Amino acid sequence: MKIAVLGTGDVGRQLASKLVALGHEVTLGSRSADHAGATAWAAEHDAAHGTFAAAAAGAELVVNATGGLVSLAALEAAGAENLAGKVVVDVSNPLDFSAGFPPAVQTPDGGSLAEQIQRTFPEARVVKTLNTMTNTVMVEPARVPGDHVVFVCGDDEEAKLTVTELLASFGWPAARIVDLGDLSGARGTELLLPLWLRLMGTLGTGDFNFGILKA
Amino acid sequence: MKIAVLGTGDVGRQLASKLVALGHEVTLGSRSADHAGATAWAAEHDAAHGTFAAAAAGAELVVNATGGLVSLAALEAAGAENLAGKVVVDVSNPLDFSAGFPPAVQTPDGGSLAEQIQRTFPEARVVKTLNTMTNTVMVEPARVPGDHVVFVCGDDEEAKLTVTELLASFGWPAARIVDLGDLSGARGTELLLPLWLRLMGTLGTGDFNFGILKA
Numbered sequence: 001m002k003i004a005v006l007g008t009g010d011v012g013r014q015l016a017s018k019l020v021a022l023g024h025e026v027t028l029g030s031r032s033a034d035h036a037g038a039t040a041w042a043a044e045h046d047a048a049h050g051t052f053a054a055a056a057a058g059a060e061l062v063v064n065a066t067g068g069l070v071s072l073a074a075l076e077a078a079g080a081e082n083l084a085g086k087v088v089v090d091v092s093n094p095l096d097f098s099a100g101f102p103p104a105v106q107t108p109d110g111g112s113l114a115e116q117i118q119r120t121f122p123e124a125r126v127v128k129t130l131n132t133m134t135n136t137v138m139v140e141p142a143r144v145p146g147d148h149v150v151f152v153c154g155d156d157e158e159a160k161l162t163v164t165e166l167l168a169s170f171g172w173p174a175a176r177i178v179d180l181g182d183l184s185g186a187r188g189t190e191l192l193l194p195l196w197l198r199l200m201g202t203l204g205t206g207d208f209n210f211g212i213l214k215a
Numbered sequence: 216m217k218i219a220v221l222g223t224g225d226v227g228r229q230l231a232s233k234l235v236a237l238g239h240e241v242t243l244g245s246r247s248a249d250h251a252g253a254t255a256w257a258a259e260h261d262a263a264h265g266t267f268a269a270a271a272a273g274a275e276l277v278v279n280a281t282g283g284l285v286s287l288a289a290l291e292a293a294g295a296e297n298l299a300g301k302v303v304v305d306v307s308n309p310l311d312f313s314a315g316f317p318p319a320v321q322t323p324d325g326g327s328l329a330e331q332i333q334r335t336f337p338e339a340r341v342v343k344t345l346n347t348m349t350n351t352v353m354v355e356p357a358r359v360p361g362d363h364v365v366f367v368c369g370d371d372e373e374a375k376l377t378v379t380e381l382l383a384s385f386g387w388p389a390a391r392i393v394d395l396g397d398l399s400g401a402r403g404t405e406l407l408l409p410l411w412l413r414l415m416g417t418l419g420t421g422d423f424n425f426g427i428l429k430a
Binding site: 099102104105107110137143144145146147148151178179180181184185187188189191192194195196197198199201202203205207208209210211212213214215 | 319320352358360361362393396399407409412414420423426428430
């Protein structure tokens with residue numbers, strides 16, 4: 001599949017590298033066409049890089065791995081016309097570090113960033129997933145033993161199915177992909193970040209994940 | 216131990232009943248001395264009931280099981296002098312249902328309700344715990360198989376130890392009592408509620424809990 005990964009941070013590069021390894025045609029998107037990190041990554045992985053708009057224009061599926069507070073701007077730069085009809089996988093977290101650590105989670109209009117993205121780009125098919133764990137676990141779930149989970153939610157069932165298949169190709173067993181229903185489920189997963197960050201501090205590592213145990 | 220449980224809802228009655236079963240001297244506290252539910256519970260359990268103030272005055276340890284949005288008022292009614300020096304176990308959640316379901320989580324001054332309680336009653340020794348699961352699991356963790364966890368946080372180490380011992384007496388193994396450090400850890404556990412409520416909806420039951428799996 002032709003996939004644009006928007007965002008050149010750890011999360012974006014990790015996801016883009018995994019997608020390349022799985023045989024997808026990946027373009028890493030950044031603010032400018034000559035972004036040093038994106039250029040280096042593309043050379044190393046024999047993949048493409050470009051502006052947010054160029055990356056999204058050529059893609060069938062778009063991953064938003066930009067920082068949550070700049071995601072709307074990045075997607076505006078990508079262009080609504082380049083997102084229309086496409087699955088947009090939102091893995092970002094609206095963390096506000098302006099008052100230091102720990103960051104506050106922004107809740108746009110009392111909801112989630114994912115819903116705000118969906119409202120702003122109504123023709124995109126937004127699916128929220130993977131934002132509740134560190135990037136190494138995202139693409140290699142087996143590095144954490146046991147039945148930990150990944151959450152998925154979105155308003156478009158077909159888009160959610162596409163993302164579920166992508167997660168399965170990452171190594172996520174079907175039983176551990178938890179469908180939270182429509183996109184408002186992102187309110188729960190985005191607000192999980194304060195606990196995740198706290199645990200990272202007390203455990204001394206981000207190499208963990210949540211499980212759900214049932215009676 | 217002489218324990219006051221403030222709040223006569225499901226959570227308060229469940230905790231009070233467990234504490235009675237464990238041999239503690241329990242007083243169920245409510246707004247008025249003649250609260251019908253509290254009177255009935257006390258008769259059934261051969262225990263005591265009374266106003267928030269009467270319950271707290273006679274107690275060595277106070278459990279706040281009132282609704283999060285009325286907790287400060289309930290604790291004011293209990294009286295700062297009746298909380299001073301005592302362990303106050305806060306199991307409440309600041310859920311605002313004024314706009315319907317799902318509720319919003321209030322974050323007083325950008326923090327947690329537990330911290331707000333601690334600031335308001337500086338001589339109380341506030342420990343946050345048990346607010347991330349349904350009341351039946353709180354007092355009988357074994358009803359959910361597997362290594363699910365309970366979080367504990369607070370500024371007073373000795374108070375946290377008292378609460379940890381209480382949790383152990385409920386059936387929580389030491390390895391599954393996760394110490395999140397000081398009371399600001401409550402920001403994480405209080406904001407877990409939107410995900411908990413969502414999962415209750417999608418799983419069709421509140422009879423579950425979270426686990427933490429490490430690499």
